[in-house]
Amino acid sequence: MKFTPIAKISLIVALSLSAYRGFAQQIKLSAEIETALSKVDTTQFKADIAYLADDKLKGRAPGTEGFQMAVDYVVKRLKSMGVKPAGENGTWLQQVKFRRAFIQNGTLSLTGSNLSLKAGVDYVIMPNPYLPDVKLSGQLAFAGYGASEPELGYDDYAGLDVKGKIVLVTRGAPDKFSSSVSAHTMNATTILKAAADHGAVGVIICSVDSTSRLNSPRNGTYSVMNTDGSVAISRTYYSPQVKVLGLFNYTVFNSLLQQSGKIMQAVLAQIKGGQPNSFAINSSADIAYTSTYQDLISYNVVGKIEGSDPKLKNEYVVHSAHLDHLGIGKPVEGDSIYNGAHDNASGVASVLGIAKIYDGIKHKPKRSILTVLLTGEELGDLGSGYFASHPTVPVKSIVADVNTDMPTIIAPLLSVTALGAEHSSLATQVDQAAAYLNLSVEPDPEPKQARFTRSDQYSFVVNGIPALHIKYGSKTADGKNNLNDFVAKWRTKYYHKPQDDINGIFDFAAGKKYAQLNFLIGYLIAQDDARPTWNKGDIFKVK
Known part of the structure; x- marks a missing residue:
């Protein structure tokens, strides 16, 4: 039997999941996708963060000139990688009042x-x-x-x-x-x-x-x-x-x-x-x-990578990250610009990295991909709340959201937790993608932090759309498996402080792996003939 290129891709990624998390059967990808995965450039990753977290953007607060500079930058980057506008009235933007x-x-x-x-x-x-x-x-x-x-x-x-x-x-x-x-x-x-x-x-x-x-x-x-x-x-x-x-x-x-x-x-x-x-x-x-x-006006930035299937291309997998941060605030150690390098210039860089991978793939997945860079996360997930309930595509056409918020790229990425994936069939794609990259999948290491509801994926979930947010696990190279302790110390010094700039602690190889992992999760969802489903009886399943 002779397969078309798209059918071949579908065949090699449609593999079963074993009974236990973390033991998914290894997926096999085409040479085209493997090559494209390797094209995530840590130098470009750093450059994206450096620009978005530069003092001249003054912390990217919604409604400010600095936020508009961030909008202009990501639109230019997405255009350069073949992404098409998918905002309101044929533009890149969705207005958020x-x-x-x-x-x-x-x-x-x-x-x-x-x-x-x-x-x-x-x-x-x-x-x-x-x-x-x-x-x-x-x-x-x-x-x-x-x-x-x-x-x-x-x-x-x-x-x-x-x-x-x-x-x-x-x-x-x-x-x-x-x-x-x-x-x-x-x-x-x-x-x-x-x-x-x-x-x-x-x-x-x-x-x-x-x-x-x-x-x-x-x-x-x-x-x-x-x-x-x-x-x-x-x-x-x-x-x-x-x-x-x-x-x-x-x-x-x-x-x-x-x-x-x-x-x-x-x-x-x-x-x-x-x-x-x-x-x-x-x-x-x-x-x-x-x-x-x-009242003030801000924007979500929405781009589209069109799928290949005549029917399924009208359904969408969202890759989201928030573009805003805290702007200018109370000085800390003489600095009042809250640059937001990790939170969340790094997440935006990850979505741009995903767009770069797709730019290197001639045979696109069946479903279309939306790159959505959001405003107002720091104000309470408001930009995502508006997009998820008032999307620029038909609301029922969005099948899943893969969100990236402050991936905390400060150490090698050896294990992850997928916040929210346990509620739906998305756990399957998480396990398959993680296994391919030799990453173990762990339960939420910080359940008291309520991280699941503190970022943009939650807006999609409460609107009935299966969603997840990949965060670091506890695994460390020295075998102590205490990354949480290191992150806690880092958070005390950098989180929501002016010190979160490009001069802080970074592991750009970890950033590359985040982008690769989130790409693979989204790609596997986009290739699956079946839409993601909520687990039977799950609290978030729309009645």
């Missing part, structure tokens, strides 16, 4: 309680991006973690009537939840949605740490607005129904529990153990506040 909201004249008082509350100390009210003037009175109720996952055997709202009420919740999740499920359920957007679904009109997140101080949004909060003036994406607002998102400190929360005959430690232990303990509180809150706004 940010709204920065500030709180004005916020007051909160409690009835049925003798507490006298001080703004910014005892409570905080978050600004509202949609409703500039809010007045609200409502009975209080405690709703545990604010989680409603009956299919996982846990529902803080079971048997609790919160219609028209303000719910008090605490951040956390039952011990029985996996790290990614925990990160999802304690995400503010998930909490707000659950409250709205049960009829609540306000949410107040309560501190259980007597030593912590509340964080007031002095610099405002960000959302993305639709063209009709409604809210498209927000991490502090869900719907006009839930008019208030606030915070209570430990003292206020503890007092309200005591007033209801409850002991905080006992309540927290019960819900941590997986047994909801929700109840009405014999007190109500009167809340009033005003929000003011500043």
Whole structure:
């Protein structure tokens, strides 16, 4: 039997996965792809990071001249590698309208309680991006973690009537939840949605740490607005129904529990153990506040590498990375420009490296590839949230997202963890690609960091699109397998600091391997006749 070139490629990559992670059968690739993989150039990788993290870009904050310079640079690089524009109206860009909201004249008082509350100390009210003037009175109720996952055997709202009420919740999740499920359920957007679904009109997140101080949004909060003036994406607002998102400190929360005959430690232990303990509180809150706004325009950069199959080329695998960083901020050791070399110029360089690999492949995969360089990740995954829910291609045509955010290329890459892959069939492609590059696949080494929900792949997941984010594993060349310790020390000095520039610690060979791995994962997905699927009964599977 004679095979076409595309059929040959399909045949040699369609190999089975063994029963255990990390023991995938070795895939075989065509000579064309092997040659293209080798073309990822560490010198170019370094040059991309050096430009994007240069002081002249002033930290690439959305809406600034420096961010526009980054946009112009990546568009030029993508053009040079044969990528085509796939933004709005035949351009490279998708416009993202940010709204920065500030709180004005916020007051909160409690009835049925003798507490006298001080703004910014005892409570905080978050600004509202949609409703500039809010007045609200409502009975209080405690709703545990604010989680409603009956299919996982846990529902803080079971048997609790919160219609028209303000719910008090605490951040956390039952011990029985996996790290990614925990990160999802304690995400503010998930909490707000659950409250709205049960009829609540306000949410107040309560501190259980007597030593912590509340964080007031002095610099405002960000959302993305639709063209009709409604809210498209927000991490502090869900719907006009839930008019208030606030915070209570430990003292206020503890007092309200005591007033209801409850002991905080006992309540927290019960819900941590997986047994909801929700109840009405014999007190109500009167809340009033005003929000003011500043709007700014930024952009996602979207490119396309067209697939080869007449039908499947109308489906897309996304390779994403965020282009923005923190701009100019508080000086640290005399430097105020937050260059973001690792976070996330390195991730952008990886996507550019993937484009370079495709530029060297004449026989493209069946599905098309989108290169999406995102704005507003540092503002709360907002650019990705907007793209995933308002893509520049038909929304149902996106089959998967492979995201790269701060791959932390500071040591040889010997093992990886694929955040989110455990929820879908993408785990198969991860294992196959990792095995080809002699990388072992490990569970999340830092589950308490909630890394799964802290980067752009999460925006795709909550929109029903299987997605993952490759991060380093623990393996080290000396066999101590303690890379986490080295990363922790690195993070203390460099993460979200002006010191994260091109003069820091880099292993560009590790960057090359990240690009190769993410390319292979995306390529295998793009070549598979079947779309990726969520695991049966998975929390993220669209009902």
